[in-house]
Amino acid sequence: MAGGSLIRAGVSALLVLSPALGTTATADDGGDGNAGALVREAQRNVLDATSLRLTLTDRAAAGKSAEVASMDLTLDRDGNCVGSFRMGRGGGSFDVVKRGDEVWMKADRAYWRSQLHDQGNKAADVVRDRYVHGTTNEGTFKDFAHACDLKALQKELSLNTSSDDSMRTDGRTKIHGVDVIRLRGTEDGVPTTLYITTDSPHRLVEAVQKGDGTDDTAGVSDYGKPVPSRTPAPGDSVDLSDLEKESGRTG
Structure with missing residues (x-):
């Protein structure tokens, strides 16, 4: 069962996608203020946040059962999180709740089959419509300790500021009911659009990359906002150790 590592992969994909989260841009003034200053303030607000809600839609992963196609994760600096994840074709979906060192994970039958193969149906029969409960001290759930820790993610982001790709402001619009400034440019050669709040404090609302085999939002x-x-x-809930015994798995 690879829930923690899949969350980690999904969060990592989101951070790579969002230049304002992890890079510093040199930018031209397109009429809505200096784009570089907007990006730097948006980055700072992400790094200073005590909690965040992160969403990702990776359309390129939709046909790949082993990759995260979409996620919706709220996490904080204390390592708490609540989220839902959908895998690519045939990979199923799962929800996760982490509070302190306790973890609850609830998956559908397709997920169990994709992760445990021949043992998947048996695991799904044991769990039924319940959560699997364990702690981050148990092997299967150890990855959740880092995947749900916003402080650790922010530390990684603060070290990733080497990009010199430029962004340019491209007018104003509204997205998800929020007034935003649109910025366009490239990140690692892929066309990228950022949407940053018009009003101060300037915060990243959405980032889109599309092109060269990439299609992410x-x-x-x-x-x-508290988790x-x-x-x-x-x-x-069913205890993780009980599931492993009844489904014929150990460790």
Whole structure:
């Protein structure tokens, strides 16, 4: 079962996609203020956030069962998170809740089959419509400790500021009901569009990359909004060790 590593892959894809999260841009003034200053402020607001909601749609991964096609993850600096993930074709989907060192993961039958192959149906029969519950001290769930830690992700971002690709402002528009400034340019040779809030504090709302086999949309929202604290009830969960025993897996 690879839920934690898949979350990590999905978050990493989102961060690579969003230049304003991890790069510094030198930019021209397209009439809506200096684009470089907007990008730097948007980056700073991501690095300073105590919690964030991150979304990703990777259309290029839609046909690949082993890759994350979409995700919606809220996480904070204390390592708490709540999210949902959909894999590419035939890979199923799963939800995750992490609070402290406890993890709950709920997946559909297609996910179990794609991850456990011959044992997948048996695992799905054991779990039924329940969460698998464990801790980040257990092998299968160890990856969740880092994948759900916003502080760790921000540290990685702060070290990734070597890009000299330029962005240029390209007018104003509205996206998801928010007034934004649109910036266009390239990142690693791929056409990239950023949407940053018109009003201060300037925050990244969405980043889009399309071209050369890439077709991704990433969103950032809920800056500083607490991660939901509700966790699944004991009756809605099955212990990870019990699942591994009953499905014939160990470790």
